Amino acid sequence: MNTKEKILDEALTLFSEKGYANVYVNDIAERVGIKAPSLYKHYKSKKAIFDAIIDEMNRRFAIQAEALKINGTDAGKDADIYRTLPEDQLLKLGREFFLYYLHDDYNRKFRKMLTIEQFHDKELAKVYSKLYVDDPISYQGALFGFMVAAGVLKTDNVEIMTLHFYAPIYYLLTICDREPEREEEALKLLDEHIRQFDRLYGRK
Amino acid sequence: MNTKEKILDEALTLFSEKGYANVYVNDIAERVGIKAPSLYKHYKSKKAIFDAIIDEMNRRFAIQAEALKINGTDAGKDADIYRTLPEDQLLKLGREFFLYYLHDDYNRKFRKMLTIEQFHDKELAKVYSKLYVDDPISYQGALFGFMVAAGVLKTDNVEIMTLHFYAPIYYLLTICDREPEREEEALKLLDEHIRQFDRLYGRK
DNA sequence: GTCTATAAGAAGATAGAC
DNA sequence: GTCTATCTTCTTATAGAC
Numbered sequence: 001m002n003t004k005e006k007i008l009d010e011a012l013t014l015f016s017e018k019g020y021a022n023v024y025v026n027d028i029a030e031r032v033g034i035k036a037p038s039l040y041k042h043y044k045s046k047k048a049i050f051d052a053i054i055d056e057m058n059r060r061f062a063i064q065a066e067a068l069k070i071n072g073t074d075a076g077k078d079a080d081i082y083r084t085l086p087e088d089q090l091l092k093l094g095r096e097f098f099l100y101y102l103h104d105d106y107n108r109k110f111r112k113m114l115t116i117e118q119f120h121d122k123e124l125a126k127v128y129s130k131l132y133v134d135d136p137i138s139y140q141g142a143l144f145g146f147m148v149a150a151g152v153l154k155t156d157n158v159e160i161m162t163l164h165f166y167a168p169i170y171y172l173l174t175i176c177d178r179e180p181e182r183e184e185e186a187l188k189l190l191d192e193h194i195r196q197f198d199r200l201y202g203r204k
Numbered sequence: 205m206n207t208k209e210k211i212l213d214e215a216l217t218l219f220s221e222k223g224y225a226n227v228y229v230n231d232i233a234e235r236v237g238i239k240a241p242s243l244y245k246h247y248k249s250k251k252a253i254f255d256a257i258i259d260e261m262n263r264r265f266a267i268q269a270e271a272l273k274i275n276g277t278d279a280g281k282d283a284d285i286y287r288t289l290p291e292d293q294l295l296k297l298g299r300e301f302f303l304y305y306l307h308d309d310y311n312r313k314f315r316k317m318l319t320i321e322q323f324h325d326k327e328l329a330k331v332y333s334k335l336y337v338d339d340p341i342s343y344q345g346a347l348f349g350f351m352v353a354a355g356v357l358k359t360d361n362v363e364i365m366t367l368h369f370y371a372p373i374y375y376l377l378t379i380c381d382r383e384p385e386r387e388e389e390a391l392k393l394l395d396e397h398i399r400q401f402d403r404l405y406g407r408k
Numbered sequence: 409g410t411c412t413a414t415a416a417g418a419a420g421a422t423a424g425a426c
Numbered sequence: 427g428t429c430t431a432t433c434t435t436c437t438t439a440t441a442g443a444c
Binding site for chain 1 (some may be wrong): 220222223225226298316319322324329330361363364365368370372374375376378382393395397400401404405
């Protein structure tokens, strides 16, 4: 990792813990192992570092969305896989989403940073809602659509069913971001939530 | 409202919009209608203003919790009221919680301030979790316990049922805090959520 | 309790040598 | 690209008159 990338990385770590205003260019430089004025050879200001993080994140999420779209399409074609083992499929879907979003460093730090900065700027609020509200609902809603069509799940309101699946996951994720020591408790609730969801909506 | 109270009020408003570090004592003074040095006749530092807000909030929530405990006890004695109209009771319970938490100024501002500051201090993280995670779950869980005992709702896992009721409410609340223009959309989803919850868990 | 003036220090950013 | 030295501005807080 070159210096320019390392600056982004350390800045994101600090921003996610203390928020933009509580992080000083000196702190970032110290972590990178250079003096503060040297930062300005790589970025023209502190704000430029922040903006570069947002850009990098947009780039990563665009790639991820592209991958999900492909998987989503495949999932649609392969609706057969949902014809069996609905509970296992749901547990896999829920756990994968939860653990990836919780443990992936870039994801976790970026989400915490956005949590802190979301009220500061309308654009950041929109980014937050897109990444952690609308995109997951949209993707999971599409999958549930297939599962309902395949007869594995049953509802007359896929939108609310998706909300019932995702909202507890989101809720547990925010708990773990705030108090990582509650992860075990959250994982237990996550599993119970999904099993119960399957009993409520599963066609049995 | 005297000057000392007005300082708390304006400081909370600013902290909830921009976060502690982005608010300057001069901003607070300006809103109160005095000069910055005059603030120091009322509070010994900027941090003391923040701490006084936390204290005041603890005071208010303690009063509120006491009131809920009384109502909760009454609700237990009066379990009869849950024997009829479960959907209406649930809609009332959910909407009241949602709209009160969303529109009550002190609540809304305080929650937004804690959202911004939650990663900055372990104590604030605990306060957040208590007010917006554990207390609501505990209170609503108790009510659902009565409703299950009364035979209005049916489940073998009250804890998860409570999570299924509350998590969507929490999720919709965070959307409205971030993007108030989505309130109408959220209220529609709230109603659909509760009706669906009643169909899923109601004994029909 | 409020004001003006000002101290004290922190923080972002630049200049110029190497 | 990194450093030291330094500038400028911002921010909290105090002193002391009224």
